[in-house]
Amino acid sequence: AANFAGAATELATAYKADTGHDVQITTGSTGKLYAQITQGAPFDLLLSADASTPERLAAEGHGPAFPYAFGVLTLWAPGMAPDRDPTVTLQDVAVRHIAIANPELAPYGAATIAALKAMGFYNAIAGKIVMGQNIGQAFAMVESGAAEAGFIARSALPADAKGLIWNVSPDLYPAIRQDAILLQHGNDNPAAKGFLSYLVTPAAQAIIARYGYALP
Amino acid sequence: MSGVDLGPLWLTLRLAAIVTFLLLLLAAPLAWWLSQTRSRAKPVIEALTALPLVLPPTVLGFYLLILFSPKSTFGAFWVQATGETLTFSFTGLVIASMLYSLPFAVQPLQAAFESLGRAPMEAAAMLRASPFDRFFTVALPLAKRGFLTATVLSFTHTLGEFGVVLMVGGNIPGKTKVISIAIYEHVETIRYADAHVLSAILLVFSFVTLLIVYSLNRQAARITG
Amino acid sequence: MSGVDLGPLWLTLRLAAIVTFLLLLLAAPLAWWLSQTRSRAKPVIEALTALPLVLPPTVLGFYLLILFSPKSTFGAFWVQATGETLTFSFTGLVIASMLYSLPFAVQPLQAAFESLGRAPMEAAAMLRASPFDRFFTVALPLAKRGFLTATVLSFTHTLGEFGVVLMVGGNIPGKTKVISIAIYEHVETIRYADAHVLSAILLVFSFVTLLIVYSLNRQAARITG
Amino acid sequence: MLTLDITLRFPGFCLQVAQKLPQTGITALFGRSGSGKSTLLRVIAGLESRATGRVAYGDDIWQDARHFTPPHKRGLGYVFQDTRLFPHLTVAGNLHYADRRARGLPGPTRDEVTAALDLGPLLQRRPQTLSGGEQSRAAIGRALLTRPRMLLMDEPLAALDEARRAEVLPYLERLRDRIGTPILYVSHNMAEVARLASHLLLIDAGRISHAGALQDLLASPDTISALGVREAGAVIHARLAAQDDDGLSQLHTSAGPLYLPRIDAAIGTSLRIRILAQDVILSRTAPTGLSALNILPATVTELHSGSGPGALVQLRTGDELILARITRRSATALDLAPGTPCFAIVKSVSVAPGNIGKDRAPTAKL
Amino acid sequence: MLTLDITLRFPGFCLQVAQKLPQTGITALFGRSGSGKSTLLRVIAGLESRATGRVAYGDDIWQDARHFTPPHKRGLGYVFQDTRLFPHLTVAGNLHYADRRARGLPGPTRDEVTAALDLGPLLQRRPQTLSGGEQSRAAIGRALLTRPRMLLMDEPLAALDEARRAEVLPYLERLRDRIGTPILYVSHNMAEVARLASHLLLIDAGRISHAGALQDLLASPDTISALGVREAGAVIHARLAAQDDDGLSQLHTSAGPLYLPRIDAAIGTSLRIRILAQDVILSRTAPTGLSALNILPATVTELHSGSGPGALVQLRTGDELILARITRRSATALDLAPGTPCFAIVKSVSVAPGNIGKDRAPTAKL
Numbered sequence A: 001a002a003n004f005a006g007a008a009t010e011l012a013t014a015y016k017a018d019t020g021h022d023v024q025i026t027t028g029s030t031g032k033l034y035a036q037i038t039q040g041a042p043f044d045l046l047l048s049a050d051a052s053t054p055e056r057l058a059a060e061g062h063g064p065a066f067p068y069a070f071g072v073l074t075l076w077a078p079g080m081a082p083d084r085d086p087t088v089t090l091q092d093v094a095v096r097h098i099a100i101a102n103p104e105l106a107p108y109g110a111a112t113i114a115a116l117k118a119m120g121f122y123n124a125i126a127g128k129i130v131m132g133q134n135i136g137q138a139f140a141m142v143e144s145g146a147a148e149a150g151f152i153a154r155s156a157l158p159a160d161a162k163g164l165i166w167n168v169s170p171d172l173y174p175a176i177r178q179d180a181i182l183l184q185h186g187n188d189n190p191a192a193k194g195f196l197s198y199l200v201t202p203a204a205q206a207i208i209a210r211y212g213y214a215l216p
Numbered sequence B, C: 001m002s003g004v005d006l007g008p009l010w011l012t013l014r015l016a017a018i019v020t021f022l023l024l025l026l027a028a029p030l031a032w033w034l035s036q037t038r039s040r041a042k043p044v045i046e047a048l049t050a051l052p053l054v055l056p057p058t059v060l061g062f063y064l065l066i067l068f069s070p071k072s073t074f075g076a077f078w079v080q081a082t083g084e085t086l087t088f089s090f091t092g093l094v095i096a097s098m099l100y101s102l103p104f105a106v107q108p109l110q111a112a113f114e115s116l117g118r119a120p121m122e123a124a125a126m127l128r129a130s131p132f133d134r135f136f137t138v139a140l141p142l143a144k145r146g147f148l149t150a151t152v153l154s155f156t157h158t159l160g161e162f163g164v165v166l167m168v169g170g171n172i173p174g175k176t177k178v179i180s181i182a183i184y185e186h187v188e189t190i191r192y193a194d195a196h197v198l199s200a201i202l203l204v205f206s207f208v209t210l211l212i213v214y215s216l217n218r219q220a221a222r223i224t225g
Numbered sequence D, E: 001m002l003t004l005d006i007t008l009r010f011p012g013f014c015l016q017v018a019q020k021l022p023q024t025g026i027t028a029l030f031g032r033s034g035s036g037k038s039t040l041l042r043v044i045a046g047l048e049s050r051a052t053g054r055v056a057y058g059d060d061i062w063q064d065a066r067h068f069t070p071p072h073k074r075g076l077g078y079v080f081q082d083t084r085l086f087p088h089l090t091v092a093g094n095l096h097y098a099d100r101r102a103r104g105l106p107g108p109t110r111d112e113v114t115a116a117l118d119l120g121p122l123l124q125r126r127p128q129t130l131s132g133g134e135q136s137r138a139a140i141g142r143a144l145l146t147r148p149r150m151l152l153m154d155e156p157l158a159a160l161d162e163a164r165r166a167e168v169l170p171y172l173e174r175l176r177d178r179i180g181t182p183i184l185y186v187s188h189n190m191a192e193v194a195r196l197a198s199h200l201l202l203i204d205a206g207r208i209s210h211a212g213a214l215q216d217l218l219a220s221p222d223t224i225s226a227l228g229v230r231e232a233g234a235v236i237h238a239r240l241a242a243q244d245d246d247g248l249s250q251l252h253t254s255a256g257p258l259y260l261p262r263i264d265a266a267i268g269t270s271l272r273i274r275i276l277a278q279d280v281i282l283s284r285t286a287p288t289g290l291s292a293l294n295i296l297p298a299t300v301t302e303l304h305s306g307s308g309p310g311a312l313v314q315l316r317t318g319d320e321l322i323l324a325r326i327t328r329r330s331a332t333a334l335d336l337a338p339g340t341p342c343f344a345i346v347k348s349v350s351v352a353p354g355n356i357g358k359d360r361a362p363t364a365k366l
């Protein structure tokens, strides 16, 4: 998944330092990668942004799948005071557009909708919603100033981000579980299997956590 | 497979029609100027007009997003002047698409104008036609084939492209969600059957439109001899 | 911001150069045929050649992926004939990009050929030039401006497009990861600084290339008078 | 008065003309292929922006160091050597294009032009389907409908056959007389020039070598070398005196009566008759029993022997000067010298119809 | 023998020609503007695929119901009315284009053509920068370098001045004589035609109205109405007998000696001399003291009075028939009738240089 690319690169570097195995990383939207995998793409493993795609792949004979990280949904409104109430902020007229990831495509998007509904004012702000195809595009919309607020991945937030930053409480949305799965193409590749095992080591988990993910 | 929502199709057609129309309005004088000028700036402008094609659409969209956003000077000016933001609006889509399809309009028109040579324009000048007059009554009709190419390329490109549109438009149903985004979504969400249906509709519709355009053009050419 | 990897740039240039070259080879005879034929099939073929533009690139890529995959008849045949799969290979990228940029090559060339009229070809025939001969020695040179347009549009479009390429090529570094994908990735993964650097490199490089092309063209035109 | 003082340089060619042209009547521009005729017309029309110098039409300055009137504001008509009809319009459309932009200006109507140039059957046709001569006629018609202050014509009749020329020429003459539009006329055909023009410009390698009233130039042995021997000839004035029953017209000239095949004009009309030097035979004694009707008493005024076998004799007959081109052998045999009285025999039918022009109003001096 | 039996219909025009053309010498195609001359040439060249019927050149069938030889395989040269030089090539490039594709075929070399048409100074120029006449010359040169089996020329000299024509014509004649390439030559200029051609086709409204040996047609009062009065005239054979000191050439004809301005040819050369009917004066008595050197004894053979003031007299002088155009008044005054003996006075210089042609080998019969 695109949102995990930064972390994955660092993991690969660390893995190489440990084992000497080179891991090549291909990023893309999960849907695109799925289409490619079913058409015989030479990928060994998939770090998906969701759980359903690996599940589907497992049903088609790939596998096994297991979670490697949980996404953290964050509201970011760079122009607002850090201590403002997020609920009030979202309904403020000064916030004309709220960027989210496409709920059809990205688990973060689906999580955002769920959280807004749970908070009870989804209908009030539905007209303000603009969608990026993924969390990266939603972030771009906020970053550029085009949208005054947006729901993004904690992992995407730069360290020096200003303004209102609010990690949505995890009980407001279903867990954004990101699963990894070993693909058929990687069955004979020990390095692929090794990397999968590496993902759940404490060293790897530390890296993942540093990138703003919750751990399984 | 759910019922197919045709809203994005109409939105797309409206967008493509408006973009193509405005683009031709804008590109014709630019292409004409390029074809006539002896300015040393000519190759520079020519190279610039081709540049929108070089960046990946999403990336171009990203930069346009930054340019259009109310935080930028241009975006702020626009908000002040019109009360609307350019981002996430149909107007913004139109401007972004125009920029992106600019090369498809300018280049064929310029080529057509250049192939005219000076003779017909000189002849028109000797019939008391002002430069403006002869542009409309001689250059434009004689560059008809260039207009056809420019129109077809701009229109179809606007139909199909979505990278720029997605970034700048924000995929708002009924406002900025065009058909290309809809098809893309279906593919990404593995709803292939829906994708096939929408693609087929778009393809058949486009094919029929193009067929009509080309058949009319052929008849016109035959009459002209 | 990490050190910028220029590998994708060279890969892209190779791809764009090969695609443009092959595309012109393919498009020139097709455009010529279209410009000369009185066949009733002409408008149909014309409409068909414009269709690749209509589908969103990713979606077109999706269908090409299905067509190229070893599971399809065509893909299987290819594997048998060459031992390679078309999907996720450079060859596959070339074919996919050619298909996608086809309209940009065919349309300007056809317009250029049509604007020639019959007079120069008749003159060449009376100088003992066979149809083949006169195509190369008269039609092609006189359609130079159309070739310039076709080349610039095909080349820049191949530089910038990534939807098709991403789908068919699978973004494999050194093999199918072109610069447009790299920039796209940087934007998507919020490595904006890297994206800016790569975009700037691509833009400057393209601008300089285009500037050189247009300046040469201008000089040639001036000599030709 | 069209005043020119211009320079235009091409690689290997330089047009340099300082000249005044009359603003009435037809001025012929005559010169060899490549001598700069078309280029001069283009400069006058304002189509050569690289030309430097000064162009003024009456009080209007069209071009000088600071000012340049664009072509479409000069009010000129131009018949291009290569016609340049608009391919996207029919012949009617081409005519209409000019007509519409010249509404309200004095000049011929669309119907008049169509009739005079016999364009009726061609109106609905595209230029690409016309024959060479048909294109020329349409281009002339279009230029006339511009109702110009001055008409520039670049070999307009070169693609026409004799019969067509004989139809178109009188129409141009009528226009000249009725509308008074001055015409600058490029031609290779001296018969055409002599019939139409009142003034003549001879251009050679980009410079005007001779300029003046047609009659003076054609009767001057001096100009002959520039014109080429075969075109030498004089133009004399005549008045139509009577129309005889057997189809001949009787003309009155200061030299005596002249008989020509019937000229369709009113009795009393002033005419200009061209007599080619090579159509004149000289005799010392009054000849009898000849089929030639016109025998004019004359006196030799000048005798020029060239390097070739010919000699050019200038004669005064009445008030007029005419030229005769004979062989040196004959000049010797007849013992001709300035002052010698003799007879000039002019075959009536050798005065070509193309060389009869209706005289214009008093000729402006160059 | 080029055998034609073809039909081509345009809206409002129908070309219908069944005709054999000789495969040697120059055949002139003469007719009014719009009569179908260019169209006929295009049909022969194979450029009008809509034409139906049969075209055969000798034994080669170029077109019939089943077969169509494409233009580039017919081995023809074509000088188009609108020149059609390639704008992307220089003049040298245009010549080379033809030359390269005709390697090894008999015909003039590039240098010869360049010299003959004075193309040297133009070689590095683009066609767009050439004057009208310069373009014509380059187009002629290009067609010659195709070294064709037959040359089709559509008014090739219309844009040239007299002096240029006088340079180009002899070169075409030399080609005709040396290489023997047959030429089908469209022209509006009867002097050109009479000088060059051995055969004549008169075309009118898409049909051939007269066809035959030039000499027969020009001397036949019958053809005159088709040609227009001014072009009537006869061509007679002569042999160059002597070059006199005073620049005259003495010719021997069956009618007696003729004196003409110097002709550059070897003593003994066969020549064809055109005498326009209107350049002949008749006298009942032998005239004396005239500047005209050529006085031929003759007998009237036919007398045609037209509706106009003129009369056309056919005369036998020696073995030749010549025509004289005089007024009816003179015919009556001189009491002319078939059988009347008289004298034909021909001004030596009135036989234009353009009307002297070197005679070809025996003329093929139509």
Ligand SMILES: Nc1ncnc2c1ncn2[C@@H]1O[C@H](COP(=O)(O)OP(=O)(O)OP(=O)(O)O)[C@@H](O)[C@H]1O
Pocket (backbone or CB within 6 Å): D010, D011, D013, D031, D032, D033, D034, D035, D036, D037, D038, D039, D040, D081, E128, E129, E130, E131, E132, E133, E134, E159
């Ligand atoms: N654009 C140009 N570049 C260079 N030389 C040129 C250009 N235009 C004209 N010339 C040259 O200038 C000279 C005059 O050309 P112009 O067309 O005026 O001749 P012209 O008198 O009209 O001849 P013609 O009777 O053959 O039409 C010619 O030698 C021609 O080659």
Ligand SMILES: Nc1ncnc2c1ncn2[C@@H]1O[C@H](COP(=O)(O)OP(=O)(O)OP(=O)(O)O)[C@@H](O)[C@H]1O
Pocket (backbone or CB within 6 Å): D128, D129, D130, D131, D132, D133, D134, D159, E010, E011, E013, E031, E032, E033, E034, E035, E036, E037, E038, E039, E040, E081
């Ligand atoms: N494509 C066409 N469509 C319709 N009519 C045509 C077409 N081509 C030629 N014609 C007509 O056929 C007739 C003969 O044309 P053609 O060009 O052969 O004449 P031409 O004898 O060469 O005349 P010119 O001396 O004026 O060149 C003309 O009346 C012309 O208008």
Ligand SMILES: [Mg+2]
Pocket (backbone or CB within 6 Å): D037, D038, D039, D081, D154, E131, E132, E133
């Ligand atoms: Mg000229």
Ligand SMILES: [Mg+2]
Pocket (backbone or CB within 6 Å): D131, D132, D133, E037, E038, E039, E081, E154
């Ligand atoms: Mg013609």
